[in-house]
Amino acid sequence: MKQRILVVNSGGDCPGMNAVIRAIVKRASQETKWEIIGSVNGFDGILSEPLELVPLTEKRVEGIHIQGGTILTTNNKRNPFNYPVKQKDGTIKNEDVTDKLIYNLKVFNFDAVIHIGGNESHKISHKLSQKGVNIIGIPKTINNDLSITDFSFGFQTAAHVATEAVDKLVTTANSHNRVLILEVMGRDAGWIALHAAIAGGAEVCLIPEIPIDMEKVLQKLKSRYTADGRGFANIVVAEGAYFKGEKNEKISGSIARKIAEKLKESNFQADIRETILGHLQRGGSPIAFDRILATELGVKAFELVKEKKFGTMAVHQNFELTHKDLKEVIDQYNKVELSHNLIHTAKGIGISFGD
Secondary structure (H helix, E strand, O other), X not given: OOEEEEEEEOOOOOOOHHHHHHHHHHHXXXXXXXXXXXXXXOOHHHHOOOOOXXXXXXXXXXXXXXXXXXXXXXXXXXXXXXXXXXXXXOOEEEEOOHHHHHHHHHHOOEEEEEEEEOHHXXXXXXXXXXXXOOEEEEEEOOOOOEOOOOOOEOHHHHHHHHHHHHHHHHHHHHHHOEEEEEEEOOOOOOHHHHHHHHHHOOOEEEOOOOOEOHHHHHHHHHOOEOOOOOEOEEEEEEOOOOEOOOOOOOOOOOHHHHHHHHHHHOOOOOEEEEEEOHHHHOOOOXXXXXXXXXXXXXXXXXXXXXXXXXXXXXXXXXXXXXXXXXXXXXOOEOOOOOOOHHHHHHHHOOOXXXX
């Protein structure tokens, strides 16, 4: 009888998810006793009635590594510990359905789960592991906010997309003597913004790790303009950035627009425009780096299942593939440390962090 592995995506999509699914399947195909099954739309597939499961054969995964998104689809609102369940009266109530999940895994003869997800997803992985689920994690997030692993796949492609956006905005800012503000993703970490600002040549980079002092931002912008109003500047801001003294105040709407408003309120004379890059960072074909990283992690995750090293995550650390306990991974959020060499590099070329 073949051993069965259930592959589950959860959280947001990102470039490389199909590459990691393909890698798991192709590695398993090197042996005769393994069967890989995909759960549709996160944990929905194993929890639905009837189940929504997809046999993942070599034929099914041919060529998918170059595609963005995920053939299994994904969801960031279907946490099995807080899962939306339709009641008899038609209302929806969130409930813990992990006992049903574990029952279904047992009844349908699943020996292990490989869970592809980011920071919040692997908090679920850890809790399922504590309940006895044989689970292996794979780090996936454009935000690069998972600790322990050097990079999570999807990040480099997102940073590349953001850099291309900065490249284009630099030329139009220069043409019109404008200040252009680009808002990028990243949740509570500034990795995408930092990489894009350095690679794209922005003058200001605003990240969640450094509270924004608008006086410092204004000072930098003014240095970019002559007395007759000629000049230009580009600002890259992470979605989680906040103003000095306002950390606990929820920003309503876009941080890029808030910055533009504050610049206009200060009577800064340049024409100011905002661009919110949004889900463009999640879409499209993964670059080579992410395809390779995802493939490495997929192969490693399958081998961790074979070795029964459950409750761990496949990681790329110090240029080597290894694994770490899930608790160790989720205990610390991977923010940009102010001592990081990229902060030093950015300041060395004159980028202002608004501090």
